[in-house]
Amino acid sequence: MIGFTDASVSFGSRTLFSGITFNVPVGRTMAVLGPNGRGKTTLLRALLGFQPLAKGARTAPKIAGYVPQHGASQAKLSGLEVVVMGRAARLGLFGQPSADDRASAEAALVELSACHLADLRYDRMSGGQRQMILIARALATGSPALIFDEPTSALDLGNQSRTLELLNTLRLRRDKAILFTTHDPNHALASSDDVLLMMPGGHEVHGTVAEMIQPDLLSELYGVPMRWVEVTGPTGEPRRAILPAFSGIGVAA
Amino acid sequence: MAMAAMDSGRRSLIGLRIGTFGLMVLALVASMLFAIGAGRFSVEVPRIGEILFAAFLNPDAAPTQMDERIVLLVRLPRVLLAALSGAALAVGGAALQGVFRNPLVSPQVLGISQGAAFGGALAILFGYSGVVLLGMAFILGLSALILVGLLARINGRTEVITVILAGMIVGALFAALVSVVQFVADPNTSLPAIVYWLMGSFSTATWPRLWLAVPGMGLGLFSVWLLRYRLNLLALEEQEARSLGINPDRERWYIFIAISLMTGTSVAVAGIVGWIGLVVPHAARILVGDDHRALIPASALLGAAYLTFIDTMARTLTAAEIPLGVLTALVGAPVFAVLLRRHFRETNHT
Numbered sequence: 001m002i003g004f005t006d007a008s009v010s011f012g013s014r015t016l017f018s019g020i021t022f023n024v025p026v027g028r029t030m031a032v033l034g035p036n037g038r039g040k041t042t043l044l045r046a047l048l049g050f051q052p053l054a055k056g057a058r059t060a061p062k063i064a065g066y067v068p069q070h071g072a073s074q075a076k077l078s079g080l081e082v083v084v085m086g087r088a089a090r091l092g093l094f095g096q097p098s099a100d101d102r103a104s105a106e107a108a109l110v111e112l113s114a115c116h117l118a119d120l121r122y123d124r125m126s127g128g129q130r131q132m133i134l135i136a137r138a139l140a141t142g143s144p145a146l147i148f149d150e151p152t153s154a155l156d157l158g159n160q161s162r163t164l165e166l167l168n169t170l171r172l173r174r175d176k177a178i179l180f181t182t183h184d185p186n187h188a189l190a191s192s193d194d195v196l197l198m199m200p201g202g203h204e205v206h207g208t209v210a211e212m213i214q215p216d217l218l219s220e221l222y223g224v225p226m227r228w229v230e231v232t233g234p235t236g237e238p239r240r241a242i243l244p245a246f247s248g249i250g251v252a253a
Numbered sequence: 254m255a256m257a258a259m260d261s262g263r264r265s266l267i268g269l270r271i272g273t274f275g276l277m278v279l280a281l282v283a284s285m286l287f288a289i290g291a292g293r294f295s296v297e298v299p300r301i302g303e304i305l306f307a308a309f310l311n312p313d314a315a316p317t318q319m320d321e322r323i324v325l326l327v328r329l330p331r332v333l334l335a336a337l338s339g340a341a342l343a344v345g346g347a348a349l350q351g352v353f354r355n356p357l358v359s360p361q362v363l364g365i366s367q368g369a370a371f372g373g374a375l376a377i378l379f380g381y382s383g384v385v386l387l388g389m390a391f392i393l394g395l396s397a398l399i400l401v402g403l404l405a406r407i408n409g410r411t412e413v414i415t416v417i418l419a420g421m422i423v424g425a426l427f428a429a430l431v432s433v434v435q436f437v438a439d440p441n442t443s444l445p446a447i448v449y450w451l452m453g454s455f456s457t458a459t460w461p462r463l464w465l466a467v468p469g470m471g472l473g474l475f476s477v478w479l480l481r482y483r484l485n486l487l488a489l490e491e492q493e494a495r496s497l498g499i500n501p502d503r504e505r506w507y508i509f510i511a512i513s514l515m516t517g518t519s520v521a522v523a524g525i526v527g528w529i530g531l532v533v534p535h536a537a538r539i540l541v542g543d544d545h546r547a548l549i550p551a552s553a554l555l556g557a558a559y560l561t562f563i564d565t566m567a568r569t570l571t572a573a574e575i576p577l578g579v580l581t582a583l584v585g586a587p588v589f590a591v592l593l594r595r596h597f598r599e600t601n602h603t
Contacts (some may be wrong), residue, residue: 048496066496071490077544081485088486089498093507094479098545141497 001026001062001177002047002145007056009039009046014201015054020245022196022206023059025142029167029172030120030206031188032181034198035222040181043198044149047179063089064065064148065176067140069154072122072134079117079133083108086140097182108139112166129161135166146170148180152187160187167191185226186241213242258494270547273540281336284558287566288322295459296320303330315334327473331458334466335564338455338523339533341470341515343556346530346549347537348508351484353416356538357589357596360394360516362417364424366399366527369513369520371427374434374447383465385602391469391517397423398509453578455564462522469518476511477549484508484545491587526560526577528585533559535592 003023012110016039024030045051047058047178048066065086072082086108087101109115114132117125122133131151138146151167152160162247168191171178182188188209195212197205199221206212218226224244233239243249276495290296296304296484308316316322346359347598361463373394376386385560404419405412432452438444486499487508494501519526563584 045492048492050492050495064496064500066493068490068493069498075485075488077485081544085486085497086488091482093504094482096482120538 002060002179003058004053004071005057005059007046007058008054009042009051010054011042017053017198017202017204019056020204021056022204024145024177024179024194025175028194029171029178029180029192030194030196031192031209032179032196032198033183033185033188033212033218033221034181035200038196038198041149044147044179044181045154047147050103061143061145063141063143064140067131067138067146067148067151068133069149069151071130071137076123076245079114079120079122079129079136080105082133083118083136083140085139089141104142105140108136111139112136118220123207127154128156128162131155131159131163131167134194144175145177146179148178150181150183152182152184160211164190184235186243189242196227212251215242218242270541272577273555274551276491277540277551277558281554281558281561282555283334283560284335284565286452287562288335289328291565291569292323292328293569294320294323297326311489326460330460330463331404331455331564332561334458334463334522335561336525337463337466337470338519338562339529339556339558340553341474341519341556342526342529343533343537343552344474344477344534344549345512345515346556347534347545347552348480348484348512349530349550351488351533351545352505354488355417356535357531357593358417358420359528360512361424361525361527361530363401363420364397364422364427365513365516366395366425366520366525367427367431368400369394369517370451371430371434373450373521374431374438374519377447378434378438378443379448380443387518388523389468390521393427393512394517394520395510395513398513399426402509451524452576453526454567454574454576455523456568456574458522465524466518469514469521473511473515473518474553477508478553480504480508480511481594488543488545505574523577526581528589529556529560529580530579532585532588535588 001024004132007020010018022030025208032040032043042051047052047060048064049058049060055084072085075082080102083105084097084101086106087097091097091100106115106118109118112132112135117129117133120129122130125133133152151163155163155199164187167180170176171191171193179196180192192209194206195209197212197217199205200223204215215226215228222244226242226248227245228240229243231241286298286301289301290298291521300320304321307316307322308325316325324508330394335601342360343460345431349358349360349363350356369390372391373386373388375393376382381389397481399422401419404422405416407415435447438447483499483504485502487499487505489497491501532580533556534552537548537555538556541547541551567577567580
């Protein structure tokens with residue numbers, strides 16, 4: 001549903017990625033991990049069709065439900081009005097959103113249990129609330145694909161957890177092809193099926209979460225040693241998380 | 254249940270909206286009646302109604318009485334032209350501010366008015382008036398805007414600050430070109446014509462001049478009104494808008510052409526009347542919010558009422574007519590100063 005076939009993108013003489021091939025089918029969620037400046041944002045731009053490919057092809061629906069990191073930042077509109085904008089592609093140049101468009105927007109808010117945001121002014125919302133509205137807008141497009149640009153980066157820990165749970169809910173419905181970028185491999189563990197690693201050397205590898213979220217691969221990816229640590233889940237069950245092992249981590253137990 | 258609460262909240266909002274628009278229509282009607290009645294020869298409101306009604310029933314009858322002639326031949330075309338220009342300038346400002354995501358831009362700030370002024374001055378220099386003057390004003394106003402668009406587009410991105418700076422440069426360039434035209438104009442014939450025209454006034458308003466202005470302004474206003482929801486979408490970031498299936502680059506130009514049409518026409522028939530496009534949309538935004546579906550009609554109503562009122566002040570405050578630009582600047586400059594400070598205080602917060 002969304003992906004590339006042997007695609008390359010370059011800026012001038014600099015090649016950000018070449019010969020990349022992957023596909024996210026409907027029902028699966030892929031996390032994209034990579035160090036800063038490696039081209040995660042460019043990959044999303046290329047996937048959305050904003051960045052021309054030097055070669056190869058992209059697969060994507062005409063309209064993808066795109067959730068930008070910061071969207072509609074100046075809109076002094078209600079949350080519902082921002083969600084209704086997701087229906088824009090269905091309106092003609094002179095079109096106005098109809099009762100149907102409004103109903104779809106409301107349905108998207110209901111789906112995310114975010115009805116309380118409908119009448120709040122968007123520009124007065126918190127970062128977490130805005131993100132909820134932008135996700136609802138992406139759902140309101142009706143697109144079978146959802147693309148998130150670092151959905152957790154700008155959020156505090158509480159909102160990060162809520163966003164990851166929401167991502168996981170959307171993932172487990174298995175009715176969309178979902179792709180998101182993130183800095184934290186634990187976020188990939190929490191909410192994805194597949195992982196694409198954009199390695200610093202200029203090549204990419206992808207596979208299932210279990211295959212990709214491994215200390216050796218991630219150590220190479222981030223240039224710091226990574227290792228599994230034991231953590232406790234919400235109901236006290238033992239779990240594993242992956243963390244960098246550097247001199248400043250944690251305190252002596 | 255949550256949806257029901259949403260609906261009732263919206264219903265009270267709609268009620269409020271209707272009330273606000275009702276007041277704006279009332280303000281426009283009051284402003285127009287005041288404008289038709291006031292002056293050295295004042296006409297009472299009931300008599301205005303009588304005259305207008307009679308003329309409406311029998312539009313071909315030539316007015317005979319003194320007050321009929323004043324109302325129908327002198328004041329009515331002037332009031333209608335002022336109202337139409339006010340609506341066009343305000344809507345032009347509101348639309349530009351939406352497209353640039355910045356409440357501080359206006360046709361004047363972007364050099365469109367100066368471009369149109371150069372076109373008009375050039376037409377007068379070569380002895381043209383009427384449609385040619387109007388066409389020249391439109392074409393050069395649009396050229397100014399294209400120039401600003403090209404200058405401000407750096408690496409495929411158009412930042413608001415570069416747009417405003419480019420607007421200043423282009424405005425200054427065309428202002429200088431207007432001076433060149435004045436310099437070479439015949440001091441006995443075309444120079445005074447250019448100077449009086451540029452000062453901005455509706456004192457030369459006649460029915461033919463109104464009919465000259467109606468197509469350009471009407472078409473511009475109608476187009477922006479049709480594109481009103483598009484303006485909400487164009488206010489989004491470029492990439493975000495494109496992801497929603499909008500073509501911002503192309504659609505922005507539809508708005509620009511409509512704005513140039515309105516600004517060019519208004520400059521052609523009444524010279525440069527500044528500040529309307531800056532002050533009125535801001536007032537409208539306070540009353541109805543940022544949604545262009547409400548903002549565009551509100552700007553039109555308020556702009557029409559405001560310019561009609563200012564024009565009436567210009568011709569009745571003193572024995573001689575005060576140039577319109579002087580009055581709009583006296584009100585506009587302080588309002589703009591407050592706007593600017595508030596805008597940067599708000600931006601610094603986030």
